[in-house]
Amino acid sequence: MSDMGIHGHVRAQGSARARTCACEPVRTWKDEKPCDRGAAGDVWVFAEQRAGRMAGVVFELLGEGRKLANALGRRLAAVVLCGTVAPPVQELISYGADVVYLADDPRLEYVRDEPYALVLDRMVKRYRPDIVLFGATAVGRSLAPRLAGRLKTGLTADCTGLAIDPETGLLKQTLPAFGGNIMATIICRRTRPQMATVRPKVMKRAVADPLRRGEVIRFDVAPLAMKIRTSLIEFVKEVTDTVGIDAADIVVSGGRGLGGARNFGIIEDLARSLKAAVGASRAAVDAGWVPYSHQVGQTGKTVCPRVYIAVGISGAIQHLAGMQGADVIIAIDKNPDAPIFRVADLGIVGDLFEVVPALTEKIRKASAGA
Numbered sequence: 488m489s490d491m492g493i494h495g496h497v498r499a500q501g502s503a504r505a506r507t508c509a510c511e512p513v514r515t516w517k518d519e520k521p522c523d524r525g526a527a528g529d530v531w532v533f534a535e536q537r538a539g540r541m542a543g544v545v546f547e548l549l550g551e552g553r554k555l556a557n558a559l560g561r562r563l564a565a566v567v568l569c570g571t572v573a574p575p576v577q578e579l580i581s582y583g584a585d586v587v588y589l590a591d592d593p594r595l596e597y598v599r600d601e602p603y604a605l606v607l608d609r610m611v612k613r614y615r616p617d618i619v620l621f622g623a624t625a626v627g628r629s630l631a632p633r634l635a636g637r638l639k640t641g642l643t644a645d646c647t648g649l650a651i652d653p654e655t656g657l658l659k660q661t662l663p664a665f666g667g668n669i670m671a672t673i674i675c676r677r678t679r680p681q682m683a684t685v686r687p688k689v690m691k692r693a694v695a696d697p698l699r700r701g702e703v704i705r706f707d708v709a710p711l712a713m714k715i716r717t718s719l720i721e722f723v724k725e726v727t728d729t730v731g732i733d734a735a736d737i738v739v740s741g742g743r744g745l746g747g748a749r750n751f752g753i754i755e756d757l758a759r760s761l762k763a764a765v766g767a768s769r770a771a772v773d774a775g776w777v778p779y780s781h782q783v784g785q786t787g788k789t790v791c792p793r794v795y796i797a798v799g800i801s802g803a804i805q806h807l808a809g810m811q812g813a814d815v816i817i818a819i820d821k822n823p824d825a826p827i828f829r830v831a832d833l834g835i836v837g838d839l840f841e842v843v844p845a846l847t848e849k850i851r852k853a854s855a856g857a
Contacts (some may be wrong), residue, residue, distance in 0.1 A: 564587070570595050578695075583588075592709065608710065740783055751765075757846065783856070793815065800818070801827060
């Protein structure tokens with residue numbers, strides 16, 4: 488979270504106290520020359536993609552962006568940067584975008600912060616959106632701060648809620664703070680655009696309408712002298728025989744209670760029997776038992792599966808922030824007083840080394856009988 492201090496207004500929900508600073512005059516797009524096509528004030532979604540395939544969070548941002556644009560009476564725009572492989576822009580329109588800004592150039596084939604930030608900086612200054620949203624992915628968390636720095640505006644990171652204040656028209660950006668003990672609402676009063684990254688799986692995905700029509704506006708990248716100091720050597724895909732936690736309907740996560748990396752095998756066995764993804768608590772990741780890509784929680788990934796099974800996880804509030812949106816939560820732990828049981832729909836108190844293998848065997852037998 489980093490809405491620039493001299494411009495920010497932070498309010499903790501449930502508290503009447505607020506702090507605001509007015510150290511600088513308000514800087515808005517009105518101070519600049521007229522922009523193109525009457526686009527000032529629109530809501531933008533950065534459409535993160537790779538090889539023409541959109542990241543899942545893009546469709547969640549379009550769903551939420553549509554509400555924000557409607558509340559402001561403005562258009563919703565998707566912004567696509569790509570190389571030789573152009574994504575299906577009509578897909579973005581069908582999911583709610585009124586306009587798609589397309590910047591295609593061989594130098595944008597792979598996501599790199601420097602050229603991407605430069606192009607987005609030029610696009611924002613030309614068309615002047617009021618709000619720019621990114622997914623809180625590895626790409627969004629790296630690119631959005633760089634762009635905010637170029638634009639000298641605020642950025643709120645890892646939001647879990649967005650809304651328009653009906654009185655001021657400002658974007659209210661909500662996220663957990665102080666270890667999840669309060670929900671902070673951030674507003675950016677004095678600079679534009681208002682920028683936020685949004686955690687995947689916390690917003691409702693937009694519903695596609697294949698009959699929707701929109702406008703595609705190409706942005707000419709050719710004249711830009713891009714400074715590119717990095718090059719892509721290769722993509723190394725993580726090898727796993729289970730589903731990724733981002734898209735899984737069922738997630739089985741292990742924590743400190745497993746005692747070691749070798750014991751994560753029982754989590755993987757259970758996940759395979761359920762065709763589920765393998766998750767982990769921060770303690771398990773920090774111990775080096777599993778890669779960071781499996782981490783669920785405030786500093787990991789937010790998941791929203793139909794079923795979440797927590798094994799040997801005590802239930803620290805940072806972990807709960809990443810999984811409590813699951814439809815059904817099942818907890819397995821030997822400590823009956825573990826905080827995880829407070830949010831669990833079903834709790835099993837017992838030795839996980841006995842419970843999990845027995846559960847896995849039952850599921851395998853049931854699957855074989857089906």
